[in-house]
Amino acid sequence: MECIEIYTGGDGQSQFRQIEAFEVGPVSFKGVAVSLSSPQACESVLLHEFDSDYFLGWHNPPSKQYVFVLAGVLEIDLGNSVAAQRFAAGAVFLAGDLHGKGHTTRAIEAGRALVVNLRG
Template sequence: MPVAYIRIYTGSDGHSYFEDVRVDGEVRGTPESNLRAIYGDLMAVDTAVFRHVVEEADDRTRHNAPRPQFVIILAGECEVETSLGDTRRMVPGDILLAEDVSGYGHTTRRIGHEDRLTMIITFQSTNNEAPADV
């Protein structure tokens, strides 16, 4: 399967790193049509919310993800930079799994003039806490 999403996570040294993730799965059809596709494992998620970025954060200040969450780019472009300076350009259709909830964090900067529209999908909390603001 092709790369499904890009993961940003915190290494044991506290720095953030990128990883290209391919999802294993099985080929199967659907009862609704003759479609056949590779399906990955189900993921337990908590919330989904659209986010329209109307004012970007300061791209000189690193931040951490508030919780493990998928960020799906729907419109606009940005660049994400790890604490060590590696960068990835994110365009519509790209998916980022932000898991760097501790450590040195990352920065995000707008590319171009188009506002960014994203969908954020959070994972179910294992400690029964309500999710923080997205």
């Protein structure tokens, strides 16, 4: 599955890049063929509900975290020459810019997201 990763570049600025996450392979489960990824350990899972006026100023995530947008639209801005990216329902991104300037998060439409904090 492709998703966008937010990471800290060598200059301390956050950057976007496309990555392949959750590589899946065929598995037989009780005689039914399905595609599954290998499990990934996580620290916590949170449901984040946000109003349309939600804005979180410059910040870094506490640990790497997958954000699965379930409803609404979030906009991530890196504050540099790169255009802000919007993530609507069904989108997944990996917030991994643990140090440096960080990013801002703004709700374009109210909604909810599932936030999975990874270990390590």
